[in-house]
Amino acid sequence: MFKNSFQSVLGQGLKKVRKSERLTQQRVAQKSGLSIPTVRQLEHGHGNLSSFRKLLAALDLKLDGQNLPPGETLGAKVATLRRRRGISQRAISCLLAVTLQTIVSLERYNTGRLDVLEGALTVLGSGVYLIRNGTKKDFYTHAGNASVNHDWHTPMEFLERLYRVFGEFDLDPCSPTKKKSTAPVRAKMRYTAEDDGLGLPWFGTAFLNPPYGRTLGQWTMKAKEEVAIGNAQIVVALLPARTDTSYWHRDIARSAHVFFLQGRLRFGDGRQAAPFPSALVVWGGLRQDISALEEVLPDAWLQSPST
Ligand SMILES: C[S@@+](CC[C@H](N)C(=O)[O-])C[C@H]1O[C@@H](n2cnc3c(N)ncnc32)[C@H](O)[C@@H]1O
Known part of the structure; x- marks a missing residue:
């Protein structure tokens, strides 16, 4: 069974970037238009994907990954990678202990929770990391070695x-x-x-x-x-x-x-x-x-x- 209580590497990465730029959660909240509790939640790997995207934009970051295929959205990339790995949506939902609809929404509409996205990327071995927009190598955190974060x-x-x-x-x-x-x-x-x-x-x-x-x-x-x-x-x-x-x-x-x-x-x-x-x-x-x-x-x- 796969349990999704985890220490979020993406959340830790967001925090690390904020601190390296000497920004307070309050300042980041202002820049992103989010509330301070939402910023705090995201730094723990929780919250919804639309807030996560706002925070990435405010910090000028994006997600990339050594195994992430091209795709319009992160959800679409998850779908492509999942198919490449030959894993069903149902299997991912079982592994992450979420409903099938949660995975469908993530893949199709790019909506849902950050912890589900991170879980899916991890399970699929996406090799995902946070990088500065417009750069290739300068990553801040690495969340993708498949087994990271989770309780197998x-x-x-x-x-x-x-x-x-x-x-x-x-x-x-x-x-x-x-x-x-x-x-x-x-x-x-x-x-x-x-x-x-x-x-x-x-x-x-x-x-x-x-x-x-x-x-x-x-x-x-x-x-x-x-x-x-x-x-x-x-x-x-x-x-x-x-x-x-x-x-x-x-x-x-x-x-x-x-x-x-x-x-x-x-x-x-x-x-x-x-x-x-x-x-x-x-x-x-x-x-x-x-x-x-x-x-x-x-x-x-x-x-x-x-x-
Ligand atoms: C990979 S799971 C293994 C669970 C179980 N031992 C098994 O073999 O199926 C790792 C477990 O370690 C627990 N855990 C995490 N940090 C811990 C800590 N500091 N001390 C004790 N358990 C911890 C998690 O809650 C999780 O259930």
Whole structure:
């Protein structure tokens, strides 16, 4: 399931630009004809697209993206990119937990909410960023590496394989809920965003599927450390296989067993593959854990820390 409570990279970008130009929210509100609360909302990634367009105009910015196709409007570009990716409107609506009509309105009329636009661009891997009008490279923020910002819940079928090896986990350090009945992962203890799993000690056998935003490197650093200092015995993490990132090199390469998964995991309604490859990363895995994982993940490509 794809949950759209997120830290908006576009909103953060708007704020960054405003601050870099030493403008107050009040000044930007005057320039754009919007109210101060609306500007504040947009800087958190919320609000409607017509307000967003006004704010972009006032800051002399536009959205561009390395994978964004041409199109009259952003909605039209989303539609073209979605078709190119072979993803249905219904699948996007499921992934973003919005109605089908919301996606239709976005694509056809270029209307709706900023968080839906950002979610759709992210899901489609648009590589979108904010740039100054009339320039090509000078981008302020980058919102497009598909997995950024959002909470990709671990597919049930994948978890079932892991339960066959570990049984119930001791800890899920980043869970959407405390409630056992609705939590996606079977674990004795859960930390939520309210608790802040990054600031609490981990223990036992932990299963980690962190928010795929800019904090990802903090989660891998924490996972590695919690095992190194003996808080957790083992951390098993489902991560985007972004082997070019600094956190992969710093926290995973030569430090963890990695099972590179063949094909793409299926999120949402289960019909659409994720637009990024995934890997199961294991810190602190004993020989028997790794052998048991090899059995339940027969198609995965195992990389051991010593190699
Ligand atoms: C990718 S989802 C994974 C959810 C679940 N663990 C799973 O595997 O399906 C990441 C989750 O981390 C939660 N989260 C975000 N920031 C957090 C934080 N600082 N501490 C704990 N949880 C956090 C989000 O609410 C979201 O539910």
